[in-house]
Amino acid sequence: MKSTTSIENESLKSYPEPEVSEASKKYFNGDTLAAEVWKNKYALKNGEGEYFERTPDNMHKRIAREFSRIENKYPTPLKEKEIYALLKNFNYIIPQGSPMAGIGNDFQISSLSNCFVIGVENDADSYGAIMSLDEELVQLMKRRGGVGLDLSSVRPKGSKVHNSALTATGIVPFMHRFSNSTREVAQGGRRGALMLTLSSKHPDALDFTKAKRDTTSVTGANISLKVDDEFIKAVKDHTQYIQQFPLNSEDPKLTKKIKAEDLWDEIIEGAWKSAEPGVIFWDTVQRESLPDRYHKHGFTTTSTNPCGEIPLCPYDSCRLLAINLYSYVKEPFTEKAAFDFDLFKDHVHKALRLMDDLVDLELEKVDNILKKIESDPEPDQYKNREKKLWTKIRNKTAKGRRTGLGVTGLGDMLAGLGIQYGSEASIILAEKVQKTLALSAYSSSVKLAEERGAFPVYDENLEKDHPFLNRIKDEAPEVIEGMKKFGRRNIAMLTIAPTGSTSLLTQTTSGIEPVFRIYYTRRKKVNDSSEVTGKQYFTDENGDKYEEFAIIHHKFRNWLSSKGFTDEEITQLKPKDLDKLIKDSPYRQSSSEHIDWKSKVKLQGKLQKWVDHSISVTVNLPEKTSREVISGLYMDAWEAGCKGITVYREGSRSGILVSDESKKSTDFQETIAPKRPEILDASVIQFLNNDEKWVAVVGLLNNKPYEIFTGRADDSFSILSKVKKGRVIKTKGKNGKNRYDFQYLDADGYKVTIEGLSRTFNEEYWNYAKLISGVLRHGMPLKYAVEMIDDLYLDAPTLNTWKNGVKRALLQFIPDGTIPTDNLCPNCKSPAMSYQESCLLCNNCGYSKCG
Incomplete structure (x- = not known):
């Protein structure tokens, strides 16, 4: 069904990719990175790569039409033009990730949910139950969703089992299994994202904590330990802590006493060395969770999404939307600057309406997925598993109507008001803004319940004396009175999620983070x-x-x-x-490297009081930060009421962290390149340089890159567009200079020779190629060669894309694990990843692992 009140009635028109690149770059005022992120991730396109949106303005009209279609099903609908005005130019309301790409997109049969959690029924820990989880996470990821999975029901290592193995293998092998499945889905342009959690009460908690210590294991998942209050108190009191399995059994099969500080020290060591595991303060999560009051309806929270901002029960999901705080600063950077609370309240009310519409849109998408499964030609025994999965998700989505409304641009909002990030004034104002958002969102949900009905299992009696609702009652008793009369439309609705890609499009700071670099x-x-x-x-x-x-x-x-x-x-x-x-600016001492961690934790704790889900934020720390500081930070976060905490110590994920100082030498050692044979085997790699098709020919000595040639495919390289391998022959040209020819066998077995590989180079390309070939010939490890190429200062757009193509060509020869995947962007293959908001963001192409 198409909207009849469309702003712009036009048939679907395709645009050539160069036109989309140019138009979107103009839209973002010359910001190439923002334009490329939008074009690659969110522009409407079909499976053949044809573009049907020229700029984000087309996308915003598409989204507004769909929201308006849903609004028209209910009383007092928002008008399409009004919705479009909220979305336009990324000024106010920004659907994140899956919603932005998927709303109104009929080319993909995918979910609009950003995240899911899956689990086993009745804490089953059989191989069959565990294998079913493996299949389910793959099925969800192929529809674009990130997945959370708790391992606390898996038997600890050494437990008795009734099969030929006799004893259980424990948690770690299954961590590898789920991680590998995620990495498989991430291939071929898809992106997998997985969170694995485990209770500190589980006897394998120590093994879980140490599983990612060397940065090359379990690379397809984030991991977080769910620590309870009893554990934290045992650490503070220097006492023992009892682990058991099953966790909640009054008669456990296995108990284990440990010194709480020993496990704590390993948690801190992991955070210091590799930024993992993260820590989730699980008792705080459960105390503050409204959905957990509905545990008899299946809403028992078990894990979180991959970045930790949405604790979920099995088979529930959530969709994300952010409000751009900077846009509510009137006359920014002037003495008259002020935050427009009236406009903000109005927009929060409307944003929550759109979030509820998004639940309806998701239900439609899930129905389409179920229809697709039904029509698939594969046997029912395979289809039924996926069908059962999506049926469970649909039922839980409809039952709770959960939403994920958050904010972005806090750092720029504060600067626009002349307030230094991290100051006491900034924390007071940020809390006021988040409190306003929470009260307005809950008020809107009550109004929606009056117009559309409460979520199906709403029960006032189950929510008595809930701490979050008590805070709302103290500030806005009329909201609670309305809730008693009409109920609430959504079981839970607020979060602060990573906005890595989104912040590139809004051209603001990300989430509640400070500016990363000014x-x-x-x-x-x-x-x-x-x-x-x-x-x-x-x-x-x-x-x-x-x-x-x-x-x-x-x-x-x-x-x-x-x-x-x-x-x-x-x-x-x-x-x-x-x-x-x-x-002399409001950004003084306000970039991520300058923020005092105590103020960051205090800010998170204050905001968490007004977020019914959780907050994704990373505390960035200098490289010299001690383990003791991180330990203190974690304790402060627990005491401040945070639901989780993640830290990133600068340089902690760049590879092997501890080296033998005695082996270091400052003596300069000259290297001698092996003499080049007359003939070298070669591989051919195709890539795009801007809109042009290019190829790279990599000469190999002992199966390692020795030299590289690149050229445009529409010149004399055109014949190589489908060639995979051949050989490079070094000869002398008529002028006495070296000449490199390429030779390969065609389909009929005849030798074909292309003379003069350097013919199509302009001078700058050729000089850089000689530089790269020189370091390869002298044995520079490929890891460092790629990093050197990445550090080349190439400002011309064509040179930058040429550089990326050369990097991709060389990365084909680096075995998995040689470069830590946390540093290597899966999109552009650049080692330019940095941690922002518990999320990996590529500073080269804008790829975000969880945005």
Whole structure:
């Protein structure tokens, strides 16, 4: 069914990819990264790669039409134009991830849910039950959802089993199984995301905690330990702690006494070394969970989604939507700056309506998935498993109508108001904003219950004296009175989720995080010093000059403009100028490396009081941070009422962390490249350089890259577009210089020779290729060669895409695990990943593991 009140009635029209790139880049005011993220992740396109949206404006009209269609089913519907105005330009309301890509998208049969949790019935721990979980997580991930899975029902290592093994293998082998399944789904353009959790009460908790210590194990999953209050108190009191299995049994089959501090020290060691495991304060989660009051209806929370912001019961799911806080600052960066609470309240009411509409849209999507399963030609014995899975998800979605309304842009909101992030004033204001959101959302849900009906299992008696509702009662008793009369439309509705990709599109800070970096610099070599006259430049030790470009945070540019700087003047600012300006700006001491962790934890704890789900946030710490500081941080987070905590110590996930100092040497050792044979075997890799098809020919010596050639496929390389391997022959040309020819066998077994591989190079490409070939010939490990290529300062868009293509070509020869996958972007293969909001974000292409 199509809306009849459409803003723009037009037939579906396709656009060529170059036009989409150019138009979306213009839409984002020249921000290539934002344009590419939108085009690749959210623009409407079919399976053949045809684009049917030219800019995000087309996408926002598509989403507005669908929301309006659902609104028209109910009383007092929002108008399509009003919905479109809320979405337009990413100003106010932003559906995240799956909803943005999937609403109104008939080309994909996928879910609109960002996250799911699965589980076994009655804590079954048989192989059959565990294998069913493995199948279910794959089925969900292929529909785009991230999955959470608790392992606490799995028998601990050494337990008796009634099969030929005699004893159970424990938790860790199943961690590897689920991780590997996730990595398999992540291949071929799909993205898998998995959270594995375990209770601290489980006898295998220590093994679970240490499972990812070397950064090469369980790489397809995030892991978090669910610690209870009893455990935390035992750590503080230096006493013993009892583990048992089954966890909640009054007559457990296995009990184990441990020194609580021993397990705690391993948790801290893991956080210090590799940022995992995260910690979930499970008793706090359950005390504060409204859905858990409905445990008899199947709403017992067991795990969280991959980034920890949505604790869920098995087979429930959640959809995410964020409100851009910066857009509610009136006259930002001026003395008149103020937060528009009236507009904010109005928009929160409408945002919650749209979130409830999103539940209806998801139910439609699940129905389509069930129809697709029914029509599939495979035998019923296979189809029935997937059908049963989605039926359970549909029932739980309809029963609770759970939503995930959150915020983004807090860091820029504070700066726009002239308030320093992390200050006492910033925490007070942030709490006021989140409290306003919570009260307005719950008020809206009560109004929706009056108009549309309460969620099916709503029962006022089950929610008596709930701490979250008591806080609402103290601030807005009329909301609770309305709830007693009409009920509530949604079982739970608030979160603060990672907004990695979303923040690139809003061009703001992410979630409740501070700005990651206010600026960073790139350099481009110039051959003629006259070219940099009047411009900033850097001169290296060889006297070579490089023009410097500052990549500046969008809203800091706005502050500069408010101080009278023109775009041209901003472009010419040198790093030392920027550093001085930052000190005089509202962004002073407000980037992630400057934020005091105590203020970050205090902020999270204050906001958590007004979030009925949880908060995804990462505390970034300097490399020299001690284990004792991290231990104190975790204790402070528990005492502040946080539901979970994740830290990232700078450099802790870059590979092997501990080295033998005695083996280090500062002596310079010269290397001699092996002489090049006349003939080298070669592999051919195809890639895109902007919109052009290119190929890379990698010459191999002893099966390792020795040299590389690249060229455009529409020139003399066109014949290589379908060639996979051949050989490179080194000869002398008529001018006496070296010439490299490529030779391969065609389909009929005839030798085909392409003369002069360097023919299509322009000078800059050729110089960089010679540099890369030189370091390869002298034996630089591929890991470091790729990192060197990634660090090349290439400002021209074509050079950047050429660089990415060369990296992809070389990465084909790196075995899995050689480069830690936490640092390697699965999209662009660049080792440019950083931690933001419990989420990995690629600073090269904008890929986000969980955004």
